[in-house]
Each structure stands twice: as structure tokens, then as C-alpha cells.
Amino acid sequence: MKYYDSIGPNPRAVRIAMAEKGLAIPMETIDIMGGANRTPEHFARNPSGSTPALELDNGACIAEITAIIEYLEDIHPAPALIGSTPEERAETRMWVRRIDLYILEPMANGFRASEGRRMFAPRMTLVSESAAAELKAMAQEKLLWLDGLMQGRQCICGDRFTMADILLLAFVDFGAQIGQPMPSTASWLPEWQARAAARPSASA
Amino acid sequence: MKYYDSIGPNPRAVRIAMAEKGLAIPMETIDIMGGANRTPEHFARNPSGSTPALELDNGACIAEITAIIEYLEDIHPAPALIGSTPEERAETRMWVRRIDLYILEPMANGFRASEGRRMFAPRMTLVSESAAAELKAMAQEKLLWLDGLMQGRQCICGDRFTMADILLLAFVDFGAQIGQPMPSTASWLPEWQARAAARPSASA
Numbered sequence: 001m002k003y004y005d006s007i008g009p010n011p012r013a014v015r016i017a018m019a020e021k022g023l024a025i026p027m028e029t030i031d032i033m034g035g036a037n038r039t040p041e042h043f044a045r046n047p048s049g050s051t052p053a054l055e056l057d058n059g060a061c062i063a064e065i066t067a068i069i070e071y072l073e074d075i076h077p078a079p080a081l082i083g084s085t086p087e088e089r090a091e092t093r094m095w096v097r098r099i100d101l102y103i104l105e106p107m108a109n110g111f112r113a114s115e116g117r118r119m120f121a122p123r124m125t126l127v128s129e130s131a132a133a134e135l136k137a138m139a140q141e142k143l144l145w146l147d148g149l150m151q152g153r154q155c156i157c158g159d160r161f162t163m164a165d166i167l168l169l170a171f172v173d174f175g176a177q178i179g180q181p182m183p184s185t186a187s188w189l190p191e192w193q194a195r196a197a198a199r200p201s202a203s204a
Numbered sequence: 205m206k207y208y209d210s211i212g213p214n215p216r217a218v219r220i221a222m223a224e225k226g227l228a229i230p231m232e233t234i235d236i237m238g239g240a241n242r243t244p245e246h247f248a249r250n251p252s253g254s255t256p257a258l259e260l261d262n263g264a265c266i267a268e269i270t271a272i273i274e275y276l277e278d279i280h281p282a283p284a285l286i287g288s289t290p291e292e293r294a295e296t297r298m299w300v301r302r303i304d305l306y307i308l309e310p311m312a313n314g315f316r317a318s319e320g321r322r323m324f325a326p327r328m329t330l331v332s333e334s335a336a337a338e339l340k341a342m343a344q345e346k347l348l349w350l351d352g353l354m355q356g357r358q359c360i361c362g363d364r365f366t367m368a369d370i371l372l373l374a375f376v377d378f379g380a381q382i383g384q385p386m387p388s389t390a391s392w393l394p395e396w397q398a399r400a401a402a403r404p405s406a407s408a
Contacts, residue, residue, distance in 0.1 A: 047353055048302065058291060067297035074290035086278035087262060093271035097304070098252065105305050125345055131335035141329055149251055 001025050004042070006032045006051040009108075009174035010065050012204065014052050016166045017069045019201035021076050025054075038123055049123070066096055069163050081163045088160065095156050095164040102142040104171050110136035111178050139175075140183050147186040154195065161199070169196045205229050208246070210236045210255040213312075213378035214269050216408065218256050220370045221273045223405035225280050229258075242327055253327065270300060273367050285367045292364065299360050299368040306346040308375050314340035315382050343379075344387050351390040358399065365403070373400045 003018075005011045005027045018025060030036045030051050038049050046053045046063040053063045054071065062068055073082050083089035112120040113132035120126055127135065146168075150156065156164040172182055172193055182189045196202060207222075209215045209231045222229060234240045234255050242253050250257045250267040257267045258275065266272055277286050287293035316324040317336035324330055331339065350372075354360065360368040376386055376397055386393045400406060 047349075056291060056294070060291065060295070062294045062298050064298045064301040066301055067294050070297050071290055071294040074293060086275055087260060087264065089278060090260070090266045090271050090275040091264070093274050094266050094268045097268040097270055100301070100305065101309050105309060125342060127335060127338045127342070131331060131338050134331045134335050138329060138331070145251075 001057060002055040003027045004030050004045060004051060004053040004055070004061075006030045006037065008032065008051065009170040010050065011052040012173075013065050013166050013170040014054075014068050014072075015204035016170065016201045017072060017081055017163065019204040020079060020081055020161070020166075020199075021072060023072065023076060033119070035123075065167070066100065066163065069166070073163075081161070081166065083157075083160070083162070088157070091157050092160075092162045092164055095162075096167060098142075099146070099156075099164055099168050099171075103139050103146070104167060106135035106142075107139040107171060107175055107180055110139065111180065115178055136180055139180065143172075143189065144183050144186060147183070147188045150188045150192065153188075153192075155192070161196075165192075165196055166201075169193065169202065173197075205261060206259040207231045208234050208249060208255060208257040208259070208265075210234045210241065212236065212255065213374040214254065215256040216377075217269045217370050217374040218258075218272050218276075219408035220374065220405045221276060221285055221367065223408040224283060224285055224365070224370075224403075225276060227276065227280060237323070239327075269371070270304065270367065273370070277367075285365070285370065287361075287364070287366070292361070295361050296364070296366040296368055299366075300371060302346075303350070303360075303368055303372050303375075307343050307350070308371060310339035310346075311343040311375055311379055311384055314343065315384065319382055340384055343384065347376075347393065348387050348390060351387070351392045354392045354396065357392075357396075359396070365400075369396075369400055370405075373397065373406065377401075 003025045006029060030042060032051055036042065037051050043049055045061040048063055052068065053061045054068045055061050062071055069081060082092045109127065110132040113126040114129055117126065155161045175181060207229045210233060234246060236255055240246065241255050247253055249265040252267055257265045258272045259265050266275055273285060286296045313331065314336040317330040318333055321330065359365045379385060
């Protein structure tokens with residue numbers, strides 16, 4: 001296996017999962033600022049032209065962070081980052097999709113079309129700057145929605161630290177760097193973030 | 205188990221998966237046009253206020269269509285709609301996330317904020333109508349991107365009919381009803397749709 005890594009929250013989410021599982025997978029860093037992810041070589045790995053990608057032993061490449069983390073769990077089940085029972089896995093996957101669709105995607109889309117516009121405009125179709133502002137506001141609203149639902153919980157899935165926490169941590173940290181900090185009225189998120197950031201895997 | 209169903213592409217995607225697996229799960233239909241999905245009773249099942257939701261035997265409710273289909277596969281592995289090996293599952297999940305983030309979500313967001321505005325405006329924050337048009341255009345662009353990548357394939361994951369095909373079928377059919385038909389220049393999509401629609405499960 002070989003992991004095609006780069007800067008950014010997406011590759012980091014997978015690195016955190018690898019660290020939680022104690023996996024050491026050979027890595028190659030792709031210079032996304034220099035456009036090395038938009039070359040024919042990388043498009044052959046991932047037709048989305050994004051990072052990360054995981055080259056499997058059969059030669060196939062798997063892209064998309066949740067698919068990569070699921071694959072790592074499939075071949076290295078412990079410690080479980082998705083779950084040890086069908087019910088646990090269902091709970092994790094439910095929260096992962098909510099976070100993915102309602103927070104990660106509008107946050108990233110909003111960033112690419114505003115602060116990130118100069119880098120991304122030559123690479124993909126972007127929404128207008130006003131639409132970017134609306135997407136960012138929706139991500140903020142959903143962060144607060146999550147904050148309300150999570151009161152009293154250690155992690156998103158109760159006491160289990162899961163892929164849902166990993167994705168959210170990578171993007172809450174990223175948001176803080178790109179003008180999308182967590183909402184100031186959030187009360188659970190800051191405490192949760194401190195707990196997640198204190199894990200050794202957070203330095204991945 | 206009990207399945208909380210309704211009209212719309214999301215509940216249908218799960219029904220197609222159930223039909224492929226030959227599962228007969230007790231169903232209750234939620235009147236989403238009448239707002240029965242925005243009651244305290246349904247919010248207790250699913251704090252997103254959306255359909256569908258699957259009530260498990262342990263009393264927990266699982267929402268989000270991909271999580272529900274994964275759960276059904278977990279407890280009824282055959283026929284496989286995700287995969288029979290870690291590599292197959294990874295391939296399916298990769299395409300599912302691409303379709304989910306790049307096609308389903310902007311198509312649905314675009315619909316809710318334009319043709320669906322009267323129904324959805326009292327229920328959730330929507331983007332502006334101009335942003336909705338941009339999101340719809342991005343969904344169309346990604347449909348064409350997929351169309352180009354899929355040439356020569358029977359299904360999205362080669363010869364395997366998977367959750368990726370199910371999600372796309374439910375939303376391509378929905379798109380045709382709401383002013384977002386598949387792009388007229390698509391060449392693979394119409395043939396693929398005819399194959400998918402010919403399966404008995406498509407009537408679910």
C-alpha cells in the first residue's frame with residue numbers, strides 16, 4: 001500500500017485514523033499548492049484530482065476519505081473507529097454523513113470559492129462569492145445544531161471516539177485557519193475539541 | 205425493525221436496496237408534504253427532521269440513507285450491494301461519496317431552494333435562488349463528469365450493481381421530475397438508467 005498525502009484537512013483526517021490504529025503506511029506527499037494533484041499521473045489515481053488517495057496492493061487506488069478509513073478498518077478492525085457491531089457502525093456512519101454533507105462540504109465549497117478562489121478557480125467550477133457566503137453560513141448553523149445535540153457526550157457517538165470525531169476535528173481545525181471558526185455561542189464544541197486535540201493522533 | 209418511509213428519492217433508495225436483498229421490513233409512511241416529519245415525534249427519531257429512518261430492534265433509530273443501507277448489508281450480507289471483499293467495499297464507498305457530495309446534495313439543495321422553496325422555506329435555512337441555480341449547474345457538470353468516466357461499464361463499479369447505482373438511480377429519476385434532467389449530451393447515463401430501471405427493484 002502507498003498513501004498519497006498532502007497538506008489540508010482531508011489527508012489529515014486519514015492520517016489521524018492511521019495513527020489511532022497504529023498503522024505505518026508508506027507515504028508520498030503531493031504538492032497541491034504547486035498543482036501536482038492536477039497532473040495526468042494523479043488524475044489516473046483519482047479522477048477527482050484531489051488528495052488523498054490510497055494505492056492498494058492490487059494496484060487500484062481508493063480516493064475519498066471516508067472510503068479510505070472504512071478500508072483501513074476493514075483490514076485492521078481494532079481499535080474500532082467505525083464500530084464493533086452493526087448497530088455501532090450504523091450510528092457512526094449516520095453521524096459521518098451528516099457531518100460530511102452539512103458541515104464539511106459547505107465549509108470546503110465556501111472556502112474554495114472565496115479565500116481559496118485564486119488557487120481553485122483555474123482547477124474547477126466554483127460557486128459565486130455570495131453563494132460561498134451562504135454555504136459558510138449553513139455550515140456554521142449546522143455546527144451549532146450539532147453542538148446542541150451533543151451536550152453531555154464525550155464523543156459524537158457517546159463514549160466511542162470514531163471516524164465522525166476525526167472528520168469533525170480535521171475540519172474544525174481547518175475552519176479556524178480559513179476564517180470559519182466554530183460559532184462563538186457553541187458550548188460543547190470547544191470542550192470536545194480540547195479532548196480530541198489532546199489525543200496523540202491529533203498531531204498526525 | 206420498522207422503516208419510516210415517505211415519498212421522495214431518499215426513502216426510495218433504501219426501498220430499492222431492501223428489494224434487492226429481498227427484505228420485507230414493516231413500514232410506516234410519514235406524510236412529509238403535511239409536515240409529519242417536522243413533529244416532536246419524528247425529530248426524536250431523526251433530529252435532522254428528514255425521512256427515512258430505520259428503528260432498530262434495540263430501539264435506536266438510524267437515519268441517513270447510506271448508513272441504513274450499510275446496516276442492512278451488515279445484517280444481510282447477500283446479495284452484496286456494497287461488496288464482498290474490502291477492495292470491493294472500498295470501491296463502492298468511494299463512488300457513493302462522490303455521487304453523494306457532488307451530485308445528490310447540490311441537486312437536492314438546489315431543488316429545495318427553488319422549485320421546492322414554498323415547502324422547505326418554513327422548515328430550514330435555504331440558499332438564495334441564484335445560489336440554487338449554481339448548485340444545480342454543478343450537479344449537472346458532475347453528472348457529465350461521471351458519464352465520461354463510466355463509458356463501457358455496466359454499472360458504476362464495473363459489473364457489480366451496488367449502492368452507488370441505487371443512489372444515482374433514485375436521484376436521476378427525481379431530477380427528471382423537478383427540472384433537473386440528466387444532461388442532454390450524456391451518452392452513458394441513459395443506457396445505464398435503462399438497465400437499472402429494468403431491474404425489479406426499481407419499482408420499489
